[in-house]
Amino acid sequence: MKKILLLVVMLLGSTPAYAADKEVRMQVLGAVCPSCAYGLEKKFMKIEGVKKFDVDFKAGIVFICAEEKVHFTNEQLTQIFKDAGYSYQSQEEHPSCRQKS
């Protein structure tokens, strides 16, 4: 019983932190292999407030889960993708992060 209570308390405690996160989805051209996309992961994970990184290669979308305060300008993203060897197209924000990875 104590274990269950502890689990409930932990879950309740952790929920508000994730609720404040958002997802940024970036459309990209040229992303086709996981090992090549590592440069993107490295560049995004260096940014304060960025928590998770993933890529849907078929859809050409890079997913970033980040704190609400994180904002990217198109100029910033163009440069990040250029330095990683890809072409940035557009971005859109979603209020919550995907569960995957």
Add this chain to the structure above:
Amino acid sequence: MLKIYLPMVISLCVVSTSASAHGPVFSPGPETVFKGGYEFHTDIHREKSGNEQEDEIGTEVAYGITADWLVGIGAHYSFLKEEGERNDGFGNLELSTKYRFWRNDMLAAQESLALLGDITLDTARDHPDPAPSEGATDAQIGLAYGYESLKWQRWASARYRYNGENDEAVDRGDQVFVDAAVGYRPKPPEYYAVDTMWLLELNSEFTQRDEQAGINFRNSGGTELFLSPGFFVTYRNAALKGGVQIPVYSDLNGQQDASDYRFNLVAEWHF
């Protein structure tokens, strides 16, 4: 003496600098690393022809000056065995560069062209028998094309290698390499999953005769063609790739042992 030299000459040609995890095993691709990124690569290479066998352990570090421009430095240690005799030692230092001058980024695909260049310096000094390249600086230029999609990939490259004149005034024959490769990925890639690809390469090598004071060496130069199945497996920034070169055509001048096989296994990290 030439018998001892021959595999070393060949080895200088087939150990490719400007490596990349996502390219073919025995020929260069146009792939680079991200700006500010490092590529650390180590490989085991074996080649056998007749009674001669050479094993090499090589290593290379490359740096991405931009996402399209890579510079690298590499070295190897070779273990040469011929009819019971051994001749081991460090090979020459190699400096390499790759510049991807054209890139076509598409949805779930990328196509690119790169210029390649490398210089093999005259640094090997501790072989009991001096290598034929001693006293010579060699240079190579080339062009590499690559197309990568989620399932199929294709590559092609052409290189010209200038082999310098050595301390014994032997002008070693220059070489031309022409390669083509296809890759098949059986499962669509996911970022947090192992990515596997099967490769098949066709590698051709054309070598001019060696020459000294205007006289050609009879037992030097010729043409060899290889069919090379291979694979690569990557997980995020780590890669393992390997393959075997199987000779399918050989037209070597004079009396020379044709290649039996060559083998390459490469481990690579990006960071």
